[in-house]
Amino acid sequence: MDHRNDSSPSVAVLADDLTSAADGAAPFRRTGHRARILLRDDASERDESAAGVTALDLAGRLLDVAEAAARTRRAARTHAGSDLLLKTVDSTLRGHIAAEIRAAYEGSGRRAALIAPAFPAEGRTTVRGVQRVRGVPVHASEFGRDPVHPAHCSDLAELLPEAVLVDAGRADELPAAIDKGGLIVCSAVTDGDLDRIVDAVDAVDDVLWIGSPGLAAALAARYARPEAMPVPELVPATRPLVVVGSANPATRRQLGNLRAELGSAGVTVATGDPGASVAELSAADARILTLRTPDERHTTATANTLTRHLAEVTRTLVAAGTVDALVLTGGETAAHVLGQLDVAGIELTDEPEPGVARGVLLGSRNIPVLIKAGGFGDDDLLLRLCALAAGAGRSQGEG
Template sequence: MGTSLSVVVIADDLTGAADTGVQFCPAVGPVALLDTIPQGCDGLPTGLAISTNSRRLSPDSAARAVRTAVIQALPWSPGLIYKKIDSCLRGNLGDEIEALLAATGSPAAFVAPAYPEQGRTTEAGIHLINGRPVAETEIGRDPRAPLTTSDLAHLLSGQCRLGIGSVGVDLLEGADEPLIDAIRSHLDKQRRLIVFDVHQRCHLDRIAILAVGNFPAVVPVGSAGLAGSLARLMAPERLHPPAALRPIDSWLFICGSASQTLAAQVARLVQATDWPQLRIGAAELATGWPTNVLEQGQKLFEETGHKGLIISIEPGDGCRPPADPQQVVLGLAGIGAELAGRLHPDGLFLCGGDTAEAFRRRVKATGLLLREQPAAGLVRGEFIGGTCADRSVVTKAGGFGDEETLIGLVNRCAP
């Protein structure tokens, strides 16, 4: 590939890096997801997604992780650096964007976390999920990091020291000159974060045109939604056909997200397939594996004719003190890795960025080669190295999709 990359995506968790990185695959060619760029490597794909695993870190630690990722990426002369943020506004958004601008020397960032196809929009500065302010949804009740505001500019101003300007859909839907003048006015006033209202895909397309055509020094910041608009704009004539992928006849689902959306999807999958769901208590996961859990999982898998097994965290009863979330994730990933080694399923499904990253480390994979997007929010690829290098792996952020998403995935990948 030479000494340059077409695109580098920097995301704060593994599922987000995968979901965003795969958007660029059809346009620029193969994209790999790594947590660090191998030193002296000259065989990288044409695109790279880096997971800083910083969503749950302190603001200072998250900023340092982003600076490290940028320092690693710049020697490869990327044609585009894209900062992926959560479409539900979780994490250290302001701190990470500020660190990115400082490390790249970029004058400003265009910030648009909306993803209209998944119900994420920004209207009059308020970020919404299916029409509800995001802080009033289950995201606002996240026990680890509850979101307290749905106002995008207010959220960013509380997390960084940069001036903030806003652009409404009236300007995005209007003529070029007033829109460009408004953005230049913000920049002249040292407003380095320009946040956009977005109601529809066409608004993201317009932001992508601004970023590539009018303000190429500005860093685009958003979810997988804006990434898709940029990818189509970057190289529409070079769209690569999807790779021919092996069918998946047997599955191990490892569900580490507490999302109600995922719970409904799993329930529908169980209803449609009659696959067993092995639920393990959070306290048990945090303090040690339950006795015979591996044998139990293997028996349940064999009873399905080696077709499918779902492992997940048992919902708490509200009476016990909460377990250490990180230890719970590590416990679930450890059981999943052991079962993957015993059961040898064709496909692995990993939901929840922390769980996916913990599983990757447990199986000693150095990264993920992204292949396709079976549906919005789902990414299919293969691990690079490690004990599961020969398996297909699908990642998913917890809150994406409808009740048919998982059964649709299984049907789509079936022989």
């Protein structure tokens, strides 16, 4: 089936954490599609009559490799009928990359899996099958030192030895490779390379697409709607809460700049009673509140306790009306927070910057939320996102 002239294919995005789901869906929202993120792949949560993009947080990074693969395989089988099936992967190759790719391919029933993890807008490129961040192989970058999910390998040929490698600029080789079937790793160093990869494939439902926000943006551009679907109204926030669970140095610098520029009130959660954090933030008179985990490394058990406390504090502040918008950084943090709020997911409104998704919570608590992955953005990103939440800023997609 050739959907080249169809502006509204059905799209399913399978992700291993919440920010990856948002990254995969947000470019489609930006090109006019309705887009939702669901926290559970549950038939009771799915609206089969709703057109647009459904992104699923399968939470694979929180599982062991066997269960992550099994969950991915089931989801790929469930959503195999989608016109366009996208499995997102981290652009720094963290998580159960190889196992989930193989599982998604098996479950999808597609002729071939086309793997293009480059995200040039954030300096993540694929050169002869090796994933790099600003020119450095990912395992040798700060992402190789991630205290929770480090990148152990940069070479996709090593991770997936059965795959065929296609260099950047040789997209004309893809149709023949797809005909043969199997896994195909595509190098790409620019957005133009990703556009050429997408344009080289005529039968979109022959392929399982595997990539990061760069590939999602290229697919979304090819299938842009002539008229945008309506989005929920975003009410300007009077007091946003910024929740930082990511240990990535980029996010820590962003938080430091935010507090230095705006004098926000901030709390670092501890492993004790989270009530003290609630009391301190509730009593603050700053117009932006921040909540973070400590900088130092922790055992897995301690890290889980701290993340749970972030979510509990956030839930209490939202329920009391102390805050009226959320800025969430880090996929696991965002998932825990939304889990505590007992919402089905997020209805996306736009992608204000690459790697950032904005929307409203699905359910009774329909407050605005912005989500970004820990390693994305320059040092002023949180400043801009708080301005957007307050209605004082403009997204990069606005004229």
